[in-house]
Amino acid sequence: MSTYDLIIRGGTVATAGDTFEADVGIKDGRITALGRDLGEAEQMIDAKGMLVLPGGVDAHCHIEQESSTKIMTADDFYSGSVSAAFGGTTTIVPFAAQHKGQSLRAVVQEAHERAGAKAVIDYAFHLIVSDPTEQVLGQELPGLIKDGYTSFKVYMTYDALKIDDRQMLDILSLARTEGAMTMVHAENNDVISWLSERLLSRGYTEPKYHAVSHAPIAEREASRRAIDLATLADAQLLIVHVSEPGAAKAILEARNQGLEIYGETCPQYLFLTAGDLDRDGMEGAKFCCSPPPRDKQAQEAIWRGLTNGTFQVFSSDHAPYRYDSSGKFKAGPNPTFKKIANGVPGVEVRMPLLFSEGIGAGRLDINRFVALTATNPAKIYGLYPRKGTIAVGADADIAIWDPDWERTLSIDILHDNMDYTPYEGRTVKGWPRTVLSRGRVVVADEELQVERGSGEFLERQPEIRRLTPQGQQAELDPGRTFGADLM
Amino acid sequence: MSTYDLIIRGGTVATAGDTFEADVGIKDGRITALGRDLGEAEQMIDAKGMLVLPGGVDAHCHIEQESSTKIMTADDFYSGSVSAAFGGTTTIVPFAAQHKGQSLRAVVQEAHERAGAKAVIDYAFHLIVSDPTEQVLGQELPGLIKDGYTSFKVYMTYDALKIDDRQMLDILSLARTEGAMTMVHAENNDVISWLSERLLSRGYTEPKYHAVSHAPIAEREASRRAIDLATLADAQLLIVHVSEPGAAKAILEARNQGLEIYGETCPQYLFLTAGDLDRDGMEGAKFCCSPPPRDKQAQEAIWRGLTNGTFQVFSSDHAPYRYDSSGKFKAGPNPTFKKIANGVPGVEVRMPLLFSEGIGAGRLDINRFVALTATNPAKIYGLYPRKGTIAVGADADIAIWDPDWERTLSIDILHDNMDYTPYEGRTVKGWPRTVLSRGRVVVADEELQVERGSGEFLERQPEIRRLTPQGQQAELDPGRTFGADLM
């Protein structure tokens, strides 16, 4: 029996911390050695001149998920996972989304059914909790956390999904006690609906008014409120898809104080602006997502947030709705901005875009790139050390990048099931040539190399954190008589 | 016909801006001259060695008001206004409080009926808007503003009173358009009710847990949110009874940015602490108010807020519930902290407390004292220049203070209808000897000198402000295509 099944030879390995030249030895789907001249194995991949990076972890993507208005994403677990793989991502964490009245267990069961037979890379599920009944809080959620679903997302906006502050405290407190991570879509629902109604009543209906109705202050306010609630509950919290400098600042200030608040941003907030929503005709609909892209100044602030400690996670928020009556125009051919399906695709371009404009333009180094796209999300969501790094013992989920491969983005070269990309025509430099999942070559020679359904579900472990000095106690005890009692 | 009906001779006059020695000449209830040696008039008051100050404007007091739980304040317009006058206050602005389902007009009518026959000093009414129906927003409120009720208060907490963010935007926007001032009780209701339930379910029922349940973060969060909403609506806003450094900081930062955000604080946040709620037995109930007193560090921050530009207004929030079954214990003799009537009295001691500890201890100068207690509230609420200053043309509402009069506070020396004062036993230095309202001597020689019902209602003028560059436009317009359109 040979020492390795496969050796990636002669590349430059980069992790979140280190960069070094080494062969990567793989056995039984795991990395078993990193070394100089590891010798020969049955399968050899030449990585000379290439970057050998951990496969990406896309911790925010909507795959084969139905919205509350019954619009199904264009991508199912096959096209979604294939598209991810072609972009260098080897783990996705889409959502098992509860709609009001549904059982979380049932929702999870359905997600498994959808993913199991189709995914070509590994996956876990975040839960979406929109109806935190006593049953959900008392039984389903604690049980699901123990069973490996250790993260969930809540919404502060969307009438069909939003929870109120009290429900959020219940959930944060439960997450704190049971060892889970809460993610939040932070926008003030009342602000958005108040503005929307005013806009519509005055005849402002075009796509661009989507960005107006989702005012920056709506995101800023809700982000600060969410941080306050997490502080009270002494719970960790991750604010997803941050688009706005004020929200970013709130996260950074919380982190500066030592609170366990995390932030995520996405390509649309680095590469698009609200101006894109004002393109001719209904073209703006292609760029409608929530929060919306902002302005150039906001882009700069979000870029800075990738290096100054604000953001730990860079995800796609892939939400694929086609530019046709199955997606964007489900409500009709000329919808008001309120009726356009919300979301942009991005699971495949997420990493190439950041690589090209981040590393290429000198904004990020390679280790930070790896941390943002793979290691940090793996750590934060309990997938590490199995996923997210190149280290002895880790799954051999590896993307071999050609840093000089220049490509012009176009829907034609992408593998999702969409009919447009918001980044059409943009040129990027750097793309993975070969992608491995658990040692299996998934992508090579611009072709998919594996069967549908060969991806596996990733069960995770809850992790209960220490009580911090901030949060709970400080706020709850005027005379220092109790504290943990209230948890 | 003599030049003056009355001359106050030889005192030191102080206004918000100036301090000078002058006689004050009064004719037909108004100040008609300030001068050296104004001569003789029929009525002469010797103010040698005294401070001649504008009568106070207490812009936050609950008089003859019934709570949603049907507890009537101990003070009616007679005892309430008499008590105010004895403390140097010559204008009160209590509330015409709408409960859900009520007509605002009816509420105002009732307030007039209560006040008209009893008040001994002049008064205006703030409205409390708890049920902003289409009828209220579309007709009643605009009409009432035009009729002189140019300020209203909203609540972010109390189940029976609170409005949501969207209603608050409606009200702020209406205030902006019609030229009124919005006041807000800013505490996050969900936080308080979540904490309360947890406390009660674990057996923490004593009065001191009132302060725990009203966590500082509840006030801080709601204050920031209110400021954000006002910023969006480009409306001015006054945050009442600020108790907490984080909320104070939010106000100050908003003001530093040039926003028209105002802040008010009250004696209970300078002189009491949460420790007072932990006194023996049910004694703590005497100090239960919302927000609750905090700690020594918070007191210092609130004091600093009186001089660094955070607070413009110093009110009593007089909410007189007796320490018996008519008030604090309406719900029974040993209520949980949730059932204790909320509020502390203070209309009479408001100014003497601030005078003694503010000027006496060197924290404030006399002009700042006048500004906080009289001039600023008069200006902010549209009573100026008729009230709040000593200037030619102003009503002769004047308190002649003896800066050396040392008194020990006790319920025995006060004139409200209460059975306790939270400041029992505290010694203060400085108290008004003589108090005039429209030239009439209301208090002299420690006796009331006027008849019940001699106070008058003060009608005010709406004032529509310019559009600021911040707020509405900045937030609403991604491409600068519109702005004021949305108002």
Add this chain to the structure above:
Amino acid sequence: MSTYDLIIRGGTVATAGDTFEADVGIKDGRITALGRDLGEAEQMIDAKGMLVLPGGVDAHCHIEQESSTKIMTADDFYSGSVSAAFGGTTTIVPFAAQHKGQSLRAVVQEAHERAGAKAVIDYAFHLIVSDPTEQVLGQELPGLIKDGYTSFKVYMTYDALKIDDRQMLDILSLARTEGAMTMVHAENNDVISWLSERLLSRGYTEPKYHAVSHAPIAEREASRRAIDLATLADAQLLIVHVSEPGAAKAILEARNQGLEIYGETCPQYLFLTAGDLDRDGMEGAKFCCSPPPRDKQAQEAIWRGLTNGTFQVFSSDHAPYRYDSSGKFKAGPNPTFKKIANGVPGVEVRMPLLFSEGIGAGRLDINRFVALTATNPAKIYGLYPRKGTIAVGADADIAIWDPDWERTLSIDILHDNMDYTPYEGRTVKGWPRTVLSRGRVVVADEELQVERGSGEFLERQPEIRRLTPQGQQAELDPGRTFGADLM
């Protein structure tokens, strides 16, 4: 003997706190009454439709002062004081400037000689301390403070004037002990000289490089350092001619913390930009002053500072150097930016500019205008209540403004001894028609009405402040064993 020598009838009086209609009665040079219908006096001035304001106090102007490079200002005490009066200013506080090696006493003596025979309005002197020898600190300065010279300015830049941090601590500490006010020109000298040398060595010599060499960071840094030193010495401090948002922010933050830090700004930072230094040929020299005008964004921040509590004082920093070989080009006809005489004139236009763009454009109300231009400087520099307000007992220093008088600024209409104004061609609305000093009409009918030398010197009283909790003690005592000992 009649009650009043002079009555100003029927105008609208405005002070820092109040606005009211009243006659002003004047006797023996003082205001003795404010009232409705004060009757008749020998001299009557009709102020119907006019604003009756306190005469301005220009607390920062260079009059008949010689620079260290022997350039004498174009204005002597006659032209300087006349020009001030025509612009509504009735008190000036120029400098008695010590150059290295000089005795402060001698410098003061000389200032008196220059002013006594020429000034047409009243004046005091700030000292400039550039050589704080033992003699100066131990004897001259304490003696001069006792004699009524209770303020002095120090420089952190200019090789001939600057003191180091240790000397500044000596001076601040002395000011604290003796009851004086320290003013500081805060720019980092090393930064400026380092940049200047680099600029010159690379051939960047035109006037516009003056603004480059005086980088914003030089002002920001020195301002923060000065605040730190004052905090350590527990001394009050006023930072003069603030041009830069970062410096303004440092002042505001200090004030927010309750420190006694004051700020001043000037017309050049509201109405000029660095772009003016880049006008054709040597025209830019007309706008060279230190700190230099900045950009539009800085202008906005400085405007905001006039209302948000940053700045208390608005002065001219009148530094009149003609655009000829007596002034700007003393060093030759085509000097490098380092050799151009530094300073712009403004004593006459200071108040009209602020009135027109401040009140006219809705940025300030009339009371804030009065506070900034008259009352605050009078209070801060110990001239109040004699100067700076309209109150019983104050000197009758009054400017009667016609708010509708529209004028186009031009050197032709000004009364200083300059050959240019940096505001040439700008139209302003609002200008004083009649100006009184101690009841004497100084300006009327666009003509000067008094003799040279009729102004008087103003002696001031030292004022020793309480020890604040911040500053000295907090920093000096690790174990709370001493504190005031070090003062």
Add this chain to the structure above:
Amino acid sequence: MSTYDLIIRGGTVATAGDTFEADVGIKDGRITALGRDLGEAEQMIDAKGMLVLPGGVDAHCHIEQESSTKIMTADDFYSGSVSAAFGGTTTIVPFAAQHKGQSLRAVVQEAHERAGAKAVIDYAFHLIVSDPTEQVLGQELPGLIKDGYTSFKVYMTYDALKIDDRQMLDILSLARTEGAMTMVHAENNDVISWLSERLLSRGYTEPKYHAVSHAPIAEREASRRAIDLATLADAQLLIVHVSEPGAAKAILEARNQGLEIYGETCPQYLFLTAGDLDRDGMEGAKFCCSPPPRDKQAQEAIWRGLTNGTFQVFSSDHAPYRYDSSGKFKAGPNPTFKKIANGVPGVEVRMPLLFSEGIGAGRLDINRFVALTATNPAKIYGLYPRKGTIAVGADADIAIWDPDWERTLSIDILHDNMDYTPYEGRTVKGWPRTVLSRGRVVVADEELQVERGSGEFLERQPEIRRLTPQGQQAELDPGRTFGADLM
């Protein structure tokens, strides 16, 4: 020839990014493989149950260095490097210190002579630049940078060492151009000398007044100033031995803005307080260092700075002066606080203290510990990837830690040449059992295993950074006409 000379078997490897179980294969002094079951080598070290960490990099220590007052450190390169090694440190970067008038080249030559024959671990040199003459700036320094001395330290305090702001700009600018790193001791010299003189003149001479004279504001002010100067020069900067929350905050704010400002702290600011300087008799002298230890609150802030992004580097600032006439009391037996030799030892306890209280008490995770003590200093000072990590290709500088080894600190167990440790009696848990340098076992079985002089000098490469958008350009160019020109 076998594949590996040495294998460390079965330990848990931790780097700044990852934690994994692996054997470490070493060949020719370098790590050549990390893997599961790497097989056998001639030399095998069993690391079961142990942590296999990169050897520490102590980037701030004074070894065989003479002060300007001619006090030689107690440790020479032998005892200093041995002590370092016993504490898990395998690279030291002491100083080649220029005193005024000296040639930098000569100083470097002398440092080599001292170190070459004695050091048992590898070393580099920071330069100390105290006399930046034209010769030094124009020739010596650029030459030395090219020769591998790519970092230097400057002092803002100490009369014999300090440079002024202009010299600092020269040095920062040179560092920026030549690709070096500037370190700064940031305390305001004038503040310290002013306070010291006052203290002494009033008879406050005991050791504890050392802490008073080095007021927090002196450090805060100088830190902010240094950051401003670096911003202007667009240069990176590292502020050493930060003790004070305000200075820490300034660093964090700069980093939040994306500036390349780094911070270092040391054990004395986590484990000692100013109270230690107040021990009986002259005992306080043992704790005199600059900046001095502060209070408990400052300790907490410094701890927080280790995780919130403020500090990248944790060094010892080992400055070994014995508690006798060779060190602390060189100036006599009862010196005033100004005459006590400044500095505390710590090269050996640096890592065990942080391990025990950082990881043990849950304040840090193991990866952050590695980053702070090894990887970050290696990266920042150009020693990476040779030093500071466990990666293929890196030097086999490894410390094998026993996380359960509990020891009571005492001068008896340490290997420096001191007669005291400031941490006497403190118990720590976790200490390295075996330490390797370039694959050689340096420490094992509590014994030194190598010869004196077996350490090697580490030459480094200059690294010229991109021009950032902040700094130089922004400040230098009012009209965007030039920028890089000035560098």
